[in-house]
Structures are given as structure tokens and as C-alpha cells.
Amino acid sequence: MLIDAVTExxxxxxxxxxxxxxRALSAGDVSEKTPGEVVTVADREAEELISRRLRALLDxxxxxxxAASADPALxxxxHDAPTAWLVVPLDGTANFVAGRPEYAVMAALVRSGQTVASWIVRPAEDDVYVAELGSGAWRNGIPVHRAAPPADPARLRGAVLTRFLDDDAKARVAAAEPRFAALTPGTKCAGVDYPRLLNGxxxxxxxxxxxxWDHAPGVLLLTEAGGAARHLDATPYSPSAPKLGLLSAADAASWRTVRTILLP
Known part of the structure; x- marks a missing residue:
């Protein structure tokens, strides 16, 4: 099966x-690809290995x-190819370099601009998350469904990556923080944050x-498990036509609640 083959x-x-x-990188193994963003020999070698084997599996x-960071034309x-692979060889590279276990390896299969299958592997925990459009989501081979969140916003816990927000948006987030049970900056790794949302x-x-590459795997995983992921104007996420601002939540009701509180 394709799902099992990609997992392997x-x-x-x-x-x-x-x-x-x-926790064994040397100074020469790490470089800066853009200001504030690092890349390692592990990223590059893993991408080469995964890409070659995925093409052999499905051309x-x-x-x-x-590769796409260096050549955005890729x-x-x-949106042009009938089928395409997305590969994240090492999500959470900064965590990996710092010796923290919050990193992941991810992939997705995109057909006609829509994510139809996705994989998130957490090597440090030996966890594997898989989703298939219309079939569901699994953790380590066991079907998973996102449990209903609290109805009271004061009991909701969330994460907002504020690094790329403008000053007005940051101010709105700061003002909204007391209305939630917890509001953190997240783990700086989508391959960890989406499973945490799925797991409750x-x-x-x-x-x-x-x-x-950051969001296609996790969005499919979440939505196949009953969650909601939409842009701030309520349009669905698409890897072939992304726009700025993406809110993901445990279900549609909590999505609307959080959207109203965070960005009125």
C-alpha cells in the first residue's frame, strides 16, 4: 500500500x-539559509533520500x-501538475540544532491542488501520524478522532506563532490572552503542534x-480527525493556493469562537 510504503x-x-x-552536529553541519532560519546537513541529506525514493514509488x-526555498518556481x-509530492525532511530544524526533541519528518501527496494523503513522523518519540482524504486519520496505526473541546473559551488552550504578525495583530493577540486558559508561542514545529492539537x-x-510544506500534512491530519482549519476569511486551506493567516481548531464551533476573540 502507498500509505505504508511512504511511512517506511x-x-x-x-x-x-x-x-x-x-545532539551530535558539528559547527560545520549547520548554516543559515535565510536570516533567522537554519538548515543542516541532515535536512539536505534527508530531502535527497526521501525525494529519490518517492519518485521511484510514484513518478x-x-x-x-x-529545494523550493532555493527555487520557489518549484x-x-x-497547481500545475496532476500529482505532486510535498516533502519536509526536517521540520523544527532550530529545535533539532538546539538538541530539543520537537522535530518531525513530513510528507504529503497533492492531487489537482488538494492534499489527499499526509504523513508526520516524530522520530524522537517513534510516533507516526497518517491521514488519507475521506478515510480518516491514524496514530501508530490506530484511528484517531479529535475529542470535543470545552465550550467555555476560558478553558481553551492554544498556540499563536507571533513572530511574523504585524504590531496590530500582536497587540490583539496579547489583549486576548487572558480570555483563554493558556496561550503559548507553540513549539516552532508544525509537525509537533498539529499532532498536539489532534491529541487534545x-x-x-x-x-x-x-x-x-508546513501545513498540508497537519491540516489533512486534523480535518480527517474532525477538526477545522481555515484561513481567517473562513475559506478552506489549499496547498496550491495558500494565503496568509491560518487558524486551526478542534472543531468548527471552537474555530468560530477563537476567530472572534483573537481577531475581532
Whole structure:
């Protein structure tokens, strides 16, 4: 099966290129690809291994995070090609470099601009999350569904990555913080934050940037488990036509509640 084959590719790549380097990177293994964003030899080697094996499994363009960061024209495959792969060789690279376990390996399959399958592998915890459009979501082979969140907003817990918000949006978020049970900056790794939302560790996530490799895997995982993920104007997320601002929540009702409180 395609689902199992991709899972094995991601897990085996993590064993080869990522896990041996965790807390064992040398200074020459890390560089800055853009101001404030680092990349490692593990990112590059893992992307090469995954991309080659995915193309052998299903011959389609591969949009890898590192390749597309260097050549944004590669993103056109997500809306021009009938089928395309999305690859995140190492999500949460800054955490990985700092020796923190909040990192992930992710992939997604996009058909006609829509995510139809996704994978999130958490090597440090040996957890695997998989979703298939119309079929559901699984954690380590067991079907999962997001439990209903509290109806009272004061009991909701969420995460907002404020780094890319403008000053007005940051001020609104700060003003809204006391109305929730908890509001954190998240883990700086979508491959950790989306599973935490799925598992009930938090009830909502707000991101400003919506790069497809960051969100396509997690959005499908969440929505197949009963959650809601939409742009701030309430339009659905699409990896082939992303726009700024993405709010994900445990269900549609909590999405509306959080949207009203955070960004009135």
C-alpha cells in the first residue's frame, strides 16, 4: 500500500540521516539559509533520500522544502501538475540544532491542488501520524478522532506563532490572552503542534505564514480527525493556493469562537 510504503521511507530516512545527528552536529553541519532560519546537513541529506525514493514509488514532481526555498518556481507543480509530492525532511530544524526533541519528518501527496494523503513522523518519540482524504486519520496505526473541546473559551488552550504578525495583530493577540486558559508561542514545529492539537494537548493554532510544506500534512491530519482549519476569511486551506493567516481548531464551533476573540 502507498500509505505504508511512504511511512517506511520516512522512518528509514530518519534512521539514516537524522537520528544519528541528533545532539551530535558539528559547527560545520549547520548554516543559515535565510536570516533567522537554519538548515543542516541532515535536512539536505534527508530531502535527497526521501525525494529519490518517492519518485521511484510514484513518478511525480517533488516539492521539497529545501529545494523550493532555493527555487520557489518549484512550487508551481502543486497547481500545475496532476500529482505532486510535498516533502519536509526536517521540520523544527532550530529545535533539532538546539538538541530539543520537537522535530518531525513530513510528507504529503497533492492531487489537482488538494492534499489527499499526509504523513508526520516524530522520530524522537517513534510516533507516526497518517491521514488519507475521506478515510480518516491514524496514530501508530490506530484511528484517531479529535475529542470535543470545552465550550467555555476560558478553558481553551492554544498556540499563536507571533513572530511574523504585524504590531496590530500582536497587540490583539496579547489583549486576548487572558480570555483563554493558556496561550503559548507553540513549539516552532508544525509537525509537533498539529499532532498536539489532534491529541487534545491544545485546542487551537494560529499561524501567519502558510507555506505548503508546513501545513498540508497537519491540516489533512486534523480535518480527517474532525477538526477545522481555515484561513481567517473562513475559506478552506489549499496547498496550491495558500494565503496568509491560518487558524486551526478542534472543531468548527471552537474555530468560530477563537476567530472572534483573537481577531475581532
Amino acid at each position: 521511507i520516512l522512518r528509514e530516512t530518519a534512521e539514516i540521516a537524522i537520528l544519528p545527528r541528533f 511525480a514532481p517533488v516539492v521539497g522544502e529545501e 512550487l508551481s507543480a502543486l 494537548d491544545q485546542d487551537f493554532l494560529l499561524f501567519h505564514r502558510t507555506l505548503p
